[in-house]
């Protein structure tokens with residue numbers, strides 16, 4: 001079944017009657033368009049219906065004036081293998097997250113694997129295996145970018161070259177292994193960057209017994225591409241240190257669900273004040289001690305928009321186009337040529353918000369009516385969100 005889903009080809013898909021089209025682009029979050037045309041999983045045109053070639057689609061979807069947004073991207077997860085997490089002994093957590101509107105998740109290290117190898121040959125083998133396994137298997141259709149080794153002391157430049165040649169594109173959170181000193185981390189992060197491997201650093205206090213503190217000076221010295229869970233995972237650095245990181249580093253500001261919510265808002269506001277909203281990206285850091293959160297990204301969006309006072313259409317960009325651009329992904333933006341990964345949403349039934357965006361600004365999470373990946377419908381009405389007021393219909 002999973003294999004059949006992976007190999008499905010979308011053909012020509014027309015999505016008409018879109019009520020609100022969110023672009024994922026922080027510089028222009030809302031598009032003046034009501035129609036999308038998809039060819040074999042890629043966006044072929046975006047515009048008004050009269051201006052698009054909508055003839056003879058293989059699949060016709062009537063969005064029924066609901067909102068279409070790029071599929072959400074969770075910048076920070078800890079998968080292990082398949083659709084199972086040992087952290088809370090749960091099956092199906094990735095498929096459940098698809099029902100939360102997420103279409104791509106990015107591993108920050110397969111750290112929960114029971115007996116995870118910490119010797120250098122073993123950690124490289126695990127990363128390569130995880131990258132291959134999730135490349136071959138997409139739970140529910142979810143794109144899981146995995147194979148993120150946790151670096152350990154004693155690694156040399158050749159190890160990073162070898163990992164890159166084998167297809168590894170990410171480092172797991174720097175600081176979860178034995179490399180905790182700024183100078184040592186900086187050297188390895190630079191080797192990773194040289195070979196095209198993107199890095200994330202753990203920020204803040206220990207996550208679980210066995211991990212450690214990474215303070216602002218280590219984060220600045222290591223200079224990883226992503227300031228991972230800048231609001232702590234769970235324990236945050238002091239708010240002033242987090243704001244200092246936003247100001248003194250130019251790297252991605254990653255805010256997670258499994259972190260300090262007060263500092264999450266402070267970090268997002270600091271980025272806006274510094275006029276660099278494009279640096280803000282969202283993750284869950286799940287599965288974690290707080291569990292699995294299928295709606296974690298939607299809850300972050302509602303938090304930052306309502307309590308944080310940031311326009312909802314901008315916050316959706318934190319979880320879509322910003323992440324895609326900073327991580328070099330081909331999804332996350334409604335642009336011709338990009339992957340046709342979409343989440344269809346409407347205001348939840350009985351929210352006090354009159355529109356989807358207003359409901360989010362009031363702190364309610366949206367209802368999801370459909371999720372599409374590579375132009376293929378992967379689920380209809382979400383089993384996890386509150387019911388959407390209106391849902392799209394597959395006409396044929």
Ligand SMILES: [Zn+2]
Nearest residue numbers: 173202207233
């Ligand atoms: Zn962490």
